[in-house]
Amino acid sequence: MDTKNIGLRDIEVADTKISDIDGERGKLIYRGYDILDLTKNSTFEETSYLLLNDDLPTRTELEEFKQRLIDARDMPRQMQSNMRNWRKNADPMVMLQAFVVALAGYYDDKGENDEQINYQSAINLISKMPTIVASWERVRTGKDIVDPDPRLSHAANFLNMLVGEKPDAETERIFDICLILHADHTFNASTFAAREVASTGAHMYSAVSAAIGALSGPLHGGANHEVMKMLLEIKSVDNAESWVKERLNRGEKIMGMGHAVYKTYDPRAQVLKELSKRLAKKTGQPWYDITEVVEETTIREMKKQKGIDIYPNVDLYSASLYYMLKIPPDLNTPIFAISRVAGWTSHVIEEKFARAAPKPVLYRPKATYVGKYCGPQGCEYKPIELRQ
Incomplete structure (x- = not known):
């Protein structure tokens, strides 16, 4: 086997306009903008808009986008009740993956091929995943859940829900920059998982749930x-x-x-x-x-x-x-996810609606069979009583 194909390394599987890496020069680009420039000047909300829309917003567009994120922060009360039934030492990534795909049961999942419904699903996920992670931390430690605060930014609201204390301006900005830095990173394992699932025509919640599953692995998000x-x-x-x-x-x-x-x-x-x-x-x-x-x-x-x-x-x-920032270590990977969801959802929308192909293309890589052959006609099936 050609070893360069192991893990699909260096194999180009699709075009993307979302992000690019120059590994030799140490550059990361979101939609044409250098990540270092974005961390100096942008916010997570604005960066999320950029990833989803292919350009920076006007002031009016940004305010409207921020309001849509604020309006979507609350998670269904039934989900919070269900969360209290989980064992308190459950893996936070298992919890997050389960509750993300469960969101499809509360919202319209009949529009898998409708771009506007997918866009609203992206808003839902970017807004609700921080609420899910923070609520789980409160539940598993026996504390009351802190509801989202519409007066706070995305970064400040999460920290407030997590620890029950509004961060000062410097702490808020530090965490906001962290979210920008983790928002996308081209075709990593979790992003590819999301795009592969999206290529089947599955809904946004299934694709992001698959991405979370990939991120949970120690070779990807657990580091x-x-x-x-x-x-x-x-x-x-x-x-x-x-x-x-x-x-x-x-x-x-x-x-x-x-x-x-x-x-x-x-x-x-x-x-x-x-x-x-x-x-x-x-x-x-x-x-x-x-x-x-x-x-x-x-x-x-x-x-x-x-x-x-x-x-x-x-x-x-x-x-x-x-x-x-008072984040428990086992929440590090879920924190990664509440940022990277901006990139995942952008990739799902691109996979479904912006590919150069005239219609969606199902990912179907070819494998090289290296198993046994017993002859031209295959192995002879023997009744169990004749097997040694």
Whole structure:
């Protein structure tokens, strides 16, 4: 088998206008706009509009879009009641996936091929997924659910629902930037899962549920949770260098380091590193300092041991950042999802309505059969009593 085809690496499966990565130069583009420019000037609401609509909004368009997001924040009360019946130690990603696909039972899912219905489903998901995640955190910790506050931005509203406390302006902006950074990343595993399901004609909620399932895997979205577990194990700056060296000497991987696409510094990691530093100074917590030593030691040791240049990815500094925002580590991947849903839904709409093909094309890759053959006619079926 041609090894370059393993995992569909480097295989172009579709055109997209949504985002692009230049791995050699460390660039990430949303609809033509550099991610670094968006983090300086945009908001998550505006970035979501950009991803869904292929252009930045006018002031009127942005206000109307923000109001649509606010109006869609509430989750059905029946879903909240059902949530209380779940075991409290259930995996948050399992919960999120289940409740996202359940939304189709509350809203019109008969318009799989209607672009406006899909657009409203995208609004529903971008707005309701933060409510679902925050409500689950409140339920599983025995606290009252905090209802969405229409006076707050998308970022501030989520943090308020999660911890029951409105964030200050700096904290709100830090989290808003995090959401922008995670909103899309071309044809990663979860986005491809969403597009593959959408190619069958399935509704938006099924496609996004599939994306959440893909994101839950430790090789995709679970890495930032693993980074935080690493930092908690290291405990202090004094332990960090020796901890990293011991793991590398045993041939183990350092979570949050290295990327399949970027050959230089992940541009998202650059921003997250600075945000983590700001929040560490604000809170007095040690996690940024520990992470920086992990980064520096890994870069130095990998160069010395293997001659490899390795850089942080998006997970390394997002872990400490979320922890200092009072987000439990096992919610790191759901937080990823409440941002990436803007990209997923944009890709679903593009897959269904904006492909160059004259009609929707069902993804149907070809596999190479490497199993046994017993002869030209196949294996002979023997009755069970004759089998040895």
